[in-house]
Amino acid sequence: MSRDIFFVSNSIDELGGVTSWSHQMARLFTERGHRVHVIGIAGPDVPQDLGGDLPYPTTTLYDAPPPKLGPLRGLRGRLDVVERRHRSAREAGMLEQAEKLSALFRAAGPGAVVIVTQVWAMEWVALADTAGAAVIGMSHESYEYTLQSSRFRRVLRFYRDVDRMLVLTREDADLWIRRGLDNTGFMPNPLPFMPGEPSPRTEKAVISMGRLTDQKGIDMLLDAWAEAAPLHPDWTLRIYGSGEDEEMLRKQCTSLGLDDSVEWMGRTNDVPGALRRGSLFVQSSRGEGFPLALMEAMATAVPCAAFDCAPGVREIIRDGEDGLLTPPGNTTELARRLDELISDRELRDRMGEAARTNVRRYAPEEIVRRWEELFAFLER
Template sequence: MTQRDIFLVANEVNELGGVGRWQIQLATLLAERGHRVTVVGIAPPHHPMDLGERPPFRTETLYARRPPSRPRPRRLLGSADPAVRRHEAHMRKAAARLTELFRAARPGAMIIVPQVWAMEWVALADTAGHPVIGMTHESFDTCRKSSRFQRVKKYFAPVDRLLALTQEDADHWVGEGLTNVDFLPNPLPFLPDTPSPRSEKVVASIGRLSHEKGVDMLLDAWAEVAPRQPGWTLRIHGSGPAEQQLQQQCADLGLQDSVDFAGQTDDVPGALRASSLFVQSSRGEGFPLSLLEAMACGVPCVAFDCAPGVREIITHEEDGLLARPGNTMELARHLVRLMSDQHLRDTFGERALHTVRRFDPETITRRWEELFDFLER
């Protein structure tokens, strides 16, 4: 196996969230296999994750403070607008540090860019001939509805490989005219020794309390569930900008006795082992780590089928249940069905333990190394 210099260039080194957790896990997996890994952030994190005392990779951040957004050029001046030129000069100065890092790397180095904002700086740097792998960590449909869509097509079109998270999303990007597309799923974040006994009357939800995660829709569904399943608790782990609004919604629906806002947890496996079901009510997703985590703990999942990554992880009626996106009545019916049937919960949970192993970290890391070898040819 070739030991390589690998650069992960992201928006931030250790931002709390799915992409941040993914990049730290991948950096650790690659470092443990003997690669020399550097994680470069463009800006400091808003909500930092703890990397521990001695992470097995180097870190560097280009800016001490988050840089201002790119100004819109005035119509008559275009790219000659002084504000635009000052901003680009500022970006080029920061990108020069990337050039230094890339030029100092050994032959066979790889540059991985998991976010398009970070790619704007990599595009200004001299990559010293090293292959560049871009990534999009959201579904094609979610990206298409955002301002990132045109930027992904612009900045990732020239890279050596653009990775989606599923074959279905990769095919959509090919349909947009990109010819460098492949896919690689996220690896399992952990493999616990002890799965959930599925004995507690708890339905768990884990994620940021934001509009995108759809906890408001989950509460609407729970208003249908709670009267039919007394004694059960919906335990919501997470924090975020919608927390106060969601707590008010919970009170308005009269659900305080059956809903527990448990706050952000540092012990995800423990939270999952203390539950018998997991529910995800997101409006959009990429390849959700929380579903992988729940299934790795033997906890069957109920989720909105809001993205190819969701149905890639959950097989409906085999190891979990999928509801049509936004259909809270259907989500409620699925929850009631599993809450009222211990045998079905156990059957789905045991299957989940088995099927989720296809995303084993060793398997996914080996696929990354196979991609590195292919791009070096």
């Protein structure tokens, strides 16, 4: 059955895995004959390159980001006339933009589905008319990482009454169900690509790929590399990505004496090519959902060493078989795992080939089939 499918996110082109996932799924559904529309609430500070013309329409609601609101602290805050006017203006603006969503949803055919990828975007969808459409609210991060943020209470508030809340693993779904969201299910991410040419794992390079922000833990990676690099002076750590912490991280790199063994590569539009030029991949995140970067590395036959920071990480990597996991934040242990893989070419090759085989269980056609079964179920 061909359906109208709406993806609603914070932005249609902000940097990060949610954007990559949204447009991958939008393409897959379009190829299956569905009518797809990708919607963003506001534009990002730094846009992501979406790769030219898209085979589906996109819409951004706000021309400029909506004003941010701080908490109303105490009686004085609640009585502040200027702040109250500021909040009233923002609420009126939200209603105006939500009406744009309503118009799009009302024009959809039977069986329409609204997939809200982030809870901030859900605040606008909650104000819109979604009658006749199934609404799916998603969280692309682990339960524990959400629990530590302001998003936790908003997920409890805004996802409680959607037709289905979706997280990325069964383990995380069980945790949300225990918090009273018994409409929660799980759906893993699809494999972003399966390159025809895997990495030969001959270049003496460790690859890191991700935004240069606190979440990705590049500061901890540099600490780990400071322990591993002296053992392997002919190896290089290549860090792909950009972000708000870049200047701070470069200073840390210099202070650790790593400038000769660390290459700052910036953003890349050729992820498979970058991965093929590496022999192992490292992920040092403080929090993750179901990280696409790990799947991309494994598809390229590059073994991974990663902090076991989320259920999605330990579901993707089978520790000791196709990669190595370490306790979150333990930089000494991460350094030991890097040393283990760098020192043993046979181990790298065995794990790299196992990774390329095992990651095929997330083939896009299988994930799309599961989504379409969910659509049919919600329509009953």
